[in-house]
Amino acid sequence: MEPAQPNAIFMNIVKADSxxxxxxxxxxxxILSEPLLMRLAYEDAEGWPVVQPVWFIFQDGQxxxxxxxxxxxxxxxxxxxxxxxxxxxxxxGGTYGVRGRAHVSQSTDQHLxxxxxxxxxxxxxxxxxxxxxxxxxxxxxEGNLVVLHLQPVKYAAWKYPA
Numbered sequence: 374m375e376p377a378q379p380n381a382i383f384m385n386i387v388k389a390d391s392x393x394x395x396x397x398x399x400x401x402x403x404i405l406s407e408p409l410l411m412r413l414a415y416e417d418a419e420g421w422p423v424v425q426p427v428w429f430i431f432q433d434g435q436x437x438x439x440x441x442x443x444x445x446x447x448x449x450x451x452x453x454x455x456x457x458x459x460x461x462x463x464x465x466g467g468t469y470g471v472r473g474r475a476h477v478s479q480s481t482d483q484h485l486x487x488x489x490x491x492x493x494x495x496x497x498x499x500x501x502x503x504x505x506x507x508x509x510x511x512x513x514x515e516g517n518l519v520v521l522h523l524q525p526v527k528y529a530a531w532k533y534p535a
Contacts, residue, residue, distance in 0.1 A: 384398050384401060384402075384434070384525075384528055385525075385526070385527040385528065386398060386401055386527070386528045386529075386530050387527055387528070387529050387530075388529070388530070388531070389470075389472065389529040389530060389531035390531060392533070393531035393532055393533055394531070394532045394533075394534070395530070396469070396471075396530035396531065396532055400530070400532075401471055401528055401530050402431070404460060404469060404470065404471050404530075405431035405436070405460065405471065406431065407462070408496050408497050409460050409461070409462050409470075410426040410427065410428065410460070411426070411427050411428075411429040411436060411438070411458050411459070411460045412424050412425070412426055412427075412458065412459045412460075413425050413426075413427050413438070413446070413456055413457075413458055413523075414456060414457040414458065414459075415446070415449050415450055415453070415455070415456045415457075416449065416453060417445070417449060418449065423445075423449070425446060427440070427446075428493040428496070428497050429460075429493070429523075430489055430492045430493055430496065434524070434525075435522050435523060435524055435525075436458060436475065436522075436523040436525065437489050437520055437521065437522055437523070438489070438493070438520070438521050438523075439486050439489050439490045439493070439512075439518045439519070439520055439521070440518065440519055440521060441512060441517055441518060441519075442481070442517055442518065442519050446521070447479065447519050447521070450477045450479070450521060451479060454476050454477045454478065455474065455475075455476060455477075456474070456475050456476075456477055456523065457472070457473070457474055457475070458472060458473060458475055458523060458525075459471070459472035460472070464535075465535060466535060467532055467533050467534045467535040468531075468532070468533040468535075469530075469531060469532035469533070470530070470531060471528050471529070471530045472528075472529050472530075473525045473526060473527050473528045473529055474525070474526045474527070475523040475524055475525045475526060476523075476524050476526070477521050477522065477523055477524075478521075478522045478524070479519050479520065479521055479522070480519065480520040480522065481519055481520075482520065483513060483516050483518065485520050486513060486518040486519065486520050487510075487513045487518075489520055490509060490510065490512075490513060490518065491510075494506045494509065494510075
């Protein structure tokens, strides 16, 4: 893991379980900068848990992602702004990740949505070009995105050595 850029926002980090190494703020920021999927959990209209993988950008202490206006995610998180997230991976460096509870707010600012989407394309695809990027950018052209702002209550972070 390489060092991430500093961010002045305080992160409340706790140990995920007794068998793991407690990660520091810099290590958590590095994980959040990696192209790992975030699994976003919330309740559907009938109270059942739903878990969806999403791309995200960590910025100013928030996890930001874009979704289509009127999507189930947008509608359910508007009705109940509580969610849970997890971001994790396993490989040569061991198994590590970050998870936690968050409160969600939404923004319809299309300039912000475009900025977050383009940053996500670079993070996850390495480029803003190609068929997937073009299809996703079409939502911006149509003004069809909302930005979900996840404000974590705390981060539970862990690392199991390789």
